[in-house]
Amino acid sequence: MERLIPQKYQQGLINYQNKMASVLPEEMVLNLGPQHPSTHGVLRLELITDGEIVKEVIPHLGYLHRCFEKHGEALNYAQIIPYTDRMDYLASMNNNHAYVMGVERMLGIENDIPKRVEYIRVLVCELNRIASHLIAIGTYGIDIGAFTPFLWCFRDREHIMNMLEWASGARMLYNYIWVGGLFYDIPVGFEERCKEFVDYFKPKLKELNELLTDNQIFISRTANVGILPLDVAINYGCSGPMLRGSGLKYDLRRVDEYSVYPELDFEVAYAKGEIGTVGDCWNRYQVRVVEVEESLKIIEQCVEKLTKEHKRTKEFDPRALCPKKTTPKAQDFYVRAENPKGEIGFYFIADGRSDKPFRIKSRGPSFCNLSVLPAISKNVMIADLIAIIGSLDIVLGEVDR
Amino acid sequence: MIFDTVKQLLRQKFGADVIVAEEAEQKQPALIIKADLIDEVCLFLRDHPETWFDFLSCLSGVDYGVEKQQFGVVYHLSSIIKKHTIVLKVIASNDRSEENLPTFKSISAVYKAADWHEREAFDMLGIYFENHPDLRRILLPDDWEGFPLRKDYKNAESYHNIKIDL
Numbered sequence: 001m002e003r004l005i006p007q008k009y010q011q012g013l014i015n016y017q018n019k020m021a022s023v024l025p026e027e028m029v030l031n032l033g034p035q036h037p038s039t040h041g042v043l044r045l046e047l048i049t050d051g052e053i054v055k056e057v058i059p060h061l062g063y064l065h066r067c068f069e070k071h072g073e074a075l076n077y078a079q080i081i082p083y084t085d086r087m088d089y090l091a092s093m094n095n096n097h098a099y100v101m102g103v104e105r106m107l108g109i110e111n112d113i114p115k116r117v118e119y120i121r122v123l124v125c126e127l128n129r130i131a132s133h134l135i136a137i138g139t140y141g142i143d144i145g146a147f148t149p150f151l152w153c154f155r156d157r158e159h160i161m162n163m164l165e166w167a168s169g170a171r172m173l174y175n176y177i178w179v180g181g182l183f184y185d186i187p188v189g190f191e192e193r194c195k196e197f198v199d200y201f202k203p204k205l206k207e208l209n210e211l212l213t214d215n216q217i218f219i220s221r222t223a224n225v226g227i228l229p230l231d232v233a234i235n236y237g238c239s240g241p242m243l244r245g246s247g248l249k250y251d252l253r254r255v256d257e258y259s260v261y262p263e264l265d266f267e268v269a270y271a272k273g274e275i276g277t278v279g280d281c282w283n284r285y286q287v288r289v290v291e292v293e294e295s296l297k298i299i300e301q302c303v304e305k306l307t308k309e310h311k312r313t314k315e316f317d318p319r320a321l322c323p324k325k326t327t328p329k330a331q332d333f334y335v336r337a338e339n340p341k342g343e344i345g346f347y348f349i350a351d352g353r354s355d356k357p358f359r360i361k362s363r364g365p366s367f368c369n370l371s372v373l374p375a376i377s378k379n380v381m382i383a384d385l386i387a388i389i390g391s392l393d394i395v396l397g398e399v400d401r
Numbered sequence: 402m403i404f405d406t407v408k409q410l411l412r413q414k415f416g417a418d419v420i421v422a423e424e425a426e427q428k429q430p431a432l433i434i435k436a437d438l439i440d441e442v443c444l445f446l447r448d449h450p451e452t453w454f455d456f457l458s459c460l461s462g463v464d465y466g467v468e469k470q471q472f473g474v475v476y477h478l479s480s481i482i483k484k485h486t487i488v489l490k491v492i493a494s495n496d497r498s499e500e501n502l503p504t505f506k507s508i509s510a511v512y513k514a515a516d517w518h519e520r521e522a523f524d525m526l527g528i529y530f531e532n533h534p535d536l537r538r539i540l541l542p543d544d545w546e547g548f549p550l551r552k553d554y555k556n557a558e559s560y561h562n563i564k565i566d567l
Contacts, residue, residue, distance in 0.1 A: 004544070004546070005499065005502075005527075006499070006500055009502055009529050009536075010537070011536070012533065012534075012535050012536035012537035013537040013538075013543055015535070016535065016537060061539055061540055062539065062540035062541060062542070065540045065541070067549065069525070069550060070549055070550060073550075105428070106428075232513075234455050234456055234481060235455075235512060235513045235514065236513045236514050237456065237457050237458070237512065237513075237514025248481070250481055255484055331427055331428060332424075332427060332429065332431065332475070332488070333428060333429060334429060334458070334459060334477050334488065336458060336459075343458065345458055345459045345477070347459055347461045347475065347477070349463065358466075359461070359463055359464075359550075361459065361461040363458065363459040363518075367517065368514055368517070371513070371514065371516060371517045372513075375513070400540055401540075
């Protein structure tokens with residue numbers, strides 16, 4: 001006997017079924033995904049189309065649901081870190097950093113963390129931010145039909161992957177940033193390699209810009225497509241490059257001033273509408289390109305600090321502050337941080353007795369960014385819909401968690 | 402401090418009983434709001450020039466445990482212009498039966514961001530939101546049995562005759 005939700009609570013499902021049953025004869029229901037390459041993972045969209053025009057988009061999620069929150073209630077705080085890796089698997093360092101910051105603040109040890117640890121954290125996070133944006137840029141090119149930038153981006157991303165593998169032992173899912181410190185100090189020679197990478201990558205980025213950003217075909221496909229007005233973006237909870245692409249200079253690295261970001265000099269990239277309209281696909285894309293440049297600046301400054309002011313010493317132990325048992329006092333705590341995709345948030349409820357969270361909820365930036373898709377893709381062409389999905393830069397691991 | 406300002410503004414507008422309780426000692430102080438008024442409170446705080454909470458950071462459904470028989474929803478609001486944040490909570494008692502879900506008012510008309518978050522809370526915890534435009538399961542299949550994040554949830558053994566091995 002199936003236990004179904006009572007009828008009185010199922011009005012939403014009934015409305016949805018009625019809507020799909022009453023599609024007009026001239027309209028067609030088209031299923032996009034979950035195995036379609038331009039849905040960036042396993043996103044399924046149901047499109048109600050009239051010819052080439054998309055009348056409505058109905059996203060269906062959950063194909064990559066791995067029960068992060070349920071698992072979190074059964075594991076202790078340190079054991080959850082690898083699970084956060086797998087949320088936004090293109091920016092695992094940033095997930096680790098946000099989560100660890102939350103736990104540290106709950107324990108009240110956030111001010112004791114050595115500066116060297118903080119600089120290493122920011123360094124690897126910014127490297128990972130570049131890697132994540134390179135994927136966004138490269139796959140966006142391939143969505144539109146440009147194959148070369150995709151290969152160039154993956155070639156350059158591979159350097160970052162190798163570096164982070166050298167530091168952490170894993171290629172994508174690092175578990176590198178720990179509560180109270182780090183897994184290991186960065187390997188000897190890492191700083192020099194960062195410098196080499198920056199020198200190597202700067203001209204490549206210029207090349208990429210010439211190839212894609214100023215490409216007339218690319219501009220024709222993306223400028224003035226999928227315009228997201230600022231008030232809509234805010235109301236839908238969009239964050240990160242989505243929000244900045246709509247012309248708002250808002251970056252949690254500057255607003256919250258967490259970690260060592262206040263000591264670093266970088267600009268917050270936001271769309272100014274040089275081409276197209278503020279809030280369109282091209283502007284969202286361009287914000288990411290500028291952010292890569294800014295991240296390079298941050299990496300240079302971190303390397304500078306890590307070789308001079310906070311340089312490697314024999315006594316330095318990155319695990320010195322890692323607590324043996326993590327038992328925060330009874331409290332609720334919400335932590336947020338700027339991921340490549342936007343505001344990542346973790347909401348903890350600690351009961352004060354156990355070393356496992358009573359409840360842990362994660363707010364994935366891709367989840368909120370994707371929720372705006374039905375609103376901005378009414379009456380667009382199907383080909384433009386692909387351009388819009390690509391410009392959202394979603395990772396389904398984070399949408400479904 | 403914004404916490405006191407919000408308290409004062411809400412009492413002025415909705416009367417003294419709008420704030421059921423407060424958790425002021427916490428690192429992130431929270432206000433527990435009368436459940437019937439949450440949508441109006443959010444609208445008021447969103448549009449008031451002093452508070453201007455225009456951004457819903459996070460909305461979490463919470464099951465407070467089998468002994469407590471309570472369910473709640475936690476709202477993390479922040480203001481982009483004013484750069485401050487606040488935590489609001491609503492709590493309701495419920496007997497945990499699946500015939501009678503805990504019910505709160507939806508704020509998806511105030512913040513569109515709440516739409517999918519409320520669907521997730523419905524999906525995972527069986528919290529029902531009145532006046533929600535499209536409340537159905539979001540991450541789990543429509544015919545899934547039970548609400549996985551409830552503390553008394555028993556893991557499903559099979560789904561459509563497919564055995565679930567853990």
